[in-house]
Amino acid sequence: MSGNSIEVKSLTKKFGGFTAVDGVSFEVGRGAIFGFLGANGAGKSTTIRMLCGLLDPTAGTATVGGFDVGREPERVKRVIGYMSQKFSLYEDLTVVENIRFFGGAYGLAKKSVDARLPWVLGMAGLKGRERSLTRTLSVGWKQRLALGCAVLHEPEIVFLDEPTGGVDPASRRRFWELINELSERKVTVFVTTHYLDEAEYCNDIRLIHAGRIVAGGSPRELKDKVIRNPILEVATDRAVDALEVLQKEPWVLETSIFGTSLHVSVADETEGRRLVRERLAREGIVPQRVDRIVPSLEDVFIHKIEEQAAGGEGSAEAAP
Amino acid sequence: MKAILSIIRKEFLQLRRDPRLLPVIFISPILQLLLLGYAADLDVKRIPSVICDMDRSAASRDYLDGFLNSGFFAVEARVERMDEIDRYLDDGDAAMAFVIPRGFGDKTAGGRQASVMIIADGSESQSATIGVNYATMIAAKYSQKILLESFERVKGLGLKPVLVNPEVRVWYNPELRSRNFMVPGVLGLILMIMTTSLAAQGIVRERETGTMEQLIVTPIRPYQLILGKLLPFVLIGFIDAIFVVAVAKWGFVIPVRGSVPLLFALCLAFMLNTLGIGLFISTISRTQQQAMLTSLFFILPMTLLSGFVFPIENMPRFFQFVTHVIPIRYFFVIIRGIMLKGAGWPELWDQVAALLVLGTVILGLSVARFHKKLE
Ligand SMILES: Nc1ncnc2c1ncn2[C@@H]1O[C@H](COP(=O)(O)OP(=O)(O)O)[C@@H](O)[C@H]1O
Ligand SMILES: [Mg+2]
Numbered sequence: 241m242s243g244n245s246i247e248v249k250s251l252t253k254k255f256g257g258f259t260a261v262d263g264v265s266f267e268v269g270r271g272a273i274f275g276f277l278g279a280n281g282a283g284k285s286t287t288i289r290m291l292c293g294l295l296d297p298t299a300g301t302a303t304v305g306g307f308d309v310g311r312e313p314e315r316v317k318r319v320i321g322y323m324s325q326k327f328s329l330y331e332d333l334t335v336v337e338n339i340r341f342f343g344g345a346y347g348l349a350k351k352s353v354d355a356r357l358p359w360v361l362g363m364a365g366l367k368g369r370e371r372s373l374t375r376t377l378s379v380g381w382k383q384r385l386a387l388g389c390a391v392l393h394e395p396e397i398v399f400l401d402e403p404t405g406g407v408d409p410a411s412r413r414r415f416w417e418l419i420n421e422l423s424e425r426k427v428t429v430f431v432t433t434h435y436l437d438e439a440e441y442c443n444d445i446r447l448i449h450a451g452r453i454v455a456g457g458s459p460r461e462l463k464d465k466v467i468r469n470p471i472l473e474v475a476t477d478r479a480v481d482a483l484e485v486l487q488k489e490p491w492v493l494e495t496s497i498f499g500t501s502l503h504v505s506v507a508d509e510t511e512g513r514r515l516v517r518e519r520l521a522r523e524g525i526v527p528q529r530v531d532r533i534v535p536s537l538e539d540v541f542i543h544k545i546e547e548q549a550a551g552g553e554g555s556a557e558a559a560p
Numbered sequence: 561m562k563a564i565l566s567i568i569r570k571e572f573l574q575l576r577r578d579p580r581l582l583p584v585i586f587i588s589p590i591l592q593l594l595l596l597g598y599a600a601d602l603d604v605k606r607i608p609s610v611i612c613d614m615d616r617s618a619a620s621r622d623y624l625d626g627f628l629n630s631g632f633f634a635v636e637a638r639v640e641r642m643d644e645i646d647r648y649l650d651d652g653d654a655a656m657a658f659v660i661p662r663g664f665g666d667k668t669a670g671g672r673q674a675s676v677m678i679i680a681d682g683s684e685s686q687s688a689t690i691g692v693n694y695a696t697m698i699a700a701k702y703s704q705k706i707l708l709e710s711f712e713r714v715k716g717l718g719l720k721p722v723l724v725n726p727e728v729r730v731w732y733n734p735e736l737r738s739r740n741f742m743v744p745g746v747l748g749l750i751l752m753i754m755t756t757s758l759a760a761q762g763i764v765r766e767r768e769t770g771t772m773e774q775l776i777v778t779p780i781r782p783y784q785l786i787l788g789k790l791l792p793f794v795l796i797g798f799i800d801a802i803f804v805v806a807v808a809k810w811g812f813v814i815p816v817r818g819s820v821p822l823l824f825a826l827c828l829a830f831m832l833n834t835l836g837i838g839l840f841i842s843t844i845s846r847t848q849q850q851a852m853l854t855s856l857f858f859i860l861p862m863t864l865l866s867g868f869v870f871p872i873e874n875m876p877r878f879f880q881f882v883t884h885v886i887p888i889r890y891f892f893v894i895i896r897g898i899m900l901k902g903a904g905w906p907e908l909w910d911q912v913a914a915l916l917v918l919g920t921v922i923l924g925l926s927v928a929r930f931h932k933k934l935e
Binding site for chain 1: 769935
């Protein structure tokens, strides 16, 4: 067996006539932190779901931990841990009940679960809240608990689908520390995100766009190639007001709205963050978060990447 | 095994925290028991009757005692002549009349066919029908061959013959209490409703809330997942079965003549079917609400075709044919057989075989449809 934990060749997934993942190929080295970056709808979750045996690929092959995901999905499941994008532990069970349940589901003996329990609780910062209903936990806690449940059985590979979505920067940093710890124990971590800043934490990155991989490499390589006009995601309850204000500013290149968040394209990241906060503050709007995210097709940078990527005949329309 | 136990334990923890659980497990059976035990108890007892014994023989007295001791008729008056009867019926003092013609005793003694006349108040057709049914039943017990002539008397129009159509149910219900027919049926209905819809919703909930995704990536095998999800509902089914049988026996004083362990064992054979249907529904529903509506969509026609509402013999041929794939049809025969007639294996094995075959097919098809995948 090679030194790769995951090997993917021309993996494709079609939903009816729509191709969500289009002939994706890559390898992930053992113990790597592999970042799968892409805007919403790029095909990250669909790829991860095929690798975890949740969806059958339409075409192509993939091996995870040396097992073919199409032919031996159940053996794959013994070596992986998975944390889905949507929180999917039992909200009506307590913290400990969730941990015990997933321990049992993975066939762990009660003794091994007992042994792992303090570690999970400590890692998630849930000591003292063992008996709280999961429903009552904050998002950051839930995500760390979900990670704990996903690695309870000490898998060689973990798949984390946007594990830091929607949490504050402090929780997010803490989560990445946990990912680092896993990597130090030689666990392979496959993590998706649409926050570009998080690329920094990865050893190896692929950028997926409209189902295709359009760029890849180390964070530095990627930044050099990709960085043009940063896109900032501004989370605020008053997204419409914020949009109207920012649209009129000369330093804002482009804006669009996504529910309770706004995408703002600026020339420089640090300067842009400052200007956005400042301008909105004058209207009495205090955004919950301002994050740099992975740009989507409409954004300027992508044209440059397309030239380098194999395709060249232009991508399908993207969901930004 | 460990995986199955983990799921079962988890299921019970969730059920315990579900505030709807107790209401669902107990309210629904209580409502049905009350509704079908009291409201549907249509039988009329102690129908006021007029007796006209023109024979006055030992045989006629003996025969009339048979009626009067049954407890279904109360003697309002004894008259000499037939024309005196009219007054009682017209005034509403009596609803029925029994007339024994002269020569009744001689005929029965000589082994010849004797006849008895029953006149019912036609304006009260419900009690009339039931009264005539009672009389027919009682007459049948009398060893001699006696021709029962039933008439309905409508004011101003005189007498006209009644088409005596003793319902089949009467044969299985010697006390002639419709409650005896209905209440055991509740056991079948409750088991079907509870296990089918709860199981379907329980599985769909995992899909709806996203926890199924987390279950699928564990090494749990599909059969373990199915067993773990369905077994808790078998227990709920048994709790309801015990509850309904207890209320029937002690609350409604309905006889339980056969073996109770056999009855509960056969509940299991029935639940094989209902849980199979529940599992099937879970494979075609995306949301809990859909699962509930789809369950109704299955349960309603099955109830209508079960023989509980309409006797199967009275259905059009096509529907009679369809009832063969309705599991509860067999279960009703089993419950009533065991409770009211004290039936056991010799009488019921064919019904049990039908349930087991149907259940295996239904559950098998549903398991085949149940994939450990997202799509
Ligand atoms: N089950 C599905 N049926 C149809 N389309 C789907 C399904 N799942 C995902 N898609 C579509 O596939 C595309 C990629 O989705 P996804 O992999 O979830 O993107 P990402 O995780 O990168 O945000 C999206 O356009 C999405 O609408
Ligand atoms: Mg996703």
